Amino acid sequence: DGGITQSPKYLFRKEGQNVTLSCEQNLNHDAMYWYRQDPGQGLRLIYYSQIVNDFQKGDIAEGYSVSREKKESFPLTVTSAQKNPTAFYLCASSISQSLSHEQYFGPGTRLTVT
């Protein structure tokens, strides 16, 4: 059963702690993305990766870090430097980063930082 998985679904952390969100895909997709969604808002791009060992900053990369050591995995770390980390985080993948390909989204992780 192919798809994208994100874990956990809900995550609670204390302010000042780093937290890593998992994203795994078995679709054999080259490109992967991380988006942030705030209540009633659209999606904002945090980071993206075209191939293994390569990633680029999106529109709101400050306070976040990523790695792409394996094609299947693209974890996102929300660092203590992120001012407003509470949000819904969505991971996505596409066959390639060509603009003609659709993005497949994971179920998301709701992060709450208090």
Add this chain to the structure above:
Amino acid sequence: GQQVMQIPQYQHVQEGEDFTTYCNSSTTLSNIQWYKQRPGGHPVFLIQLVKSGEVKKQKRLTFQFGEAKKNSSLHITATQTTDVGTYFCAGPMNNYGQNFVFGPGTRLSVLP
């Protein structure tokens, strides 16, 4: 930078009524994608439009790409409660970029 706007932000309709959401870009788009996000869920790809003036239909949904390729619309005929959700359009960030920028979405509520 390139901006994608959508109107309306919210739309409440009675079941059976039609619904339309509009997507406008500040620049010409090579293509445009539409996604649907159910409440509490994640975005799901609906369709991609590429050609100027293109019209595509999926059952009760009709998608249109403007002649100037700067705007698009999604029209739902005879809405059903299963249509509830937020509809996003997404356009390429620029001619050289490799990412899409998403509009803010239109949230549709359907009253039974």
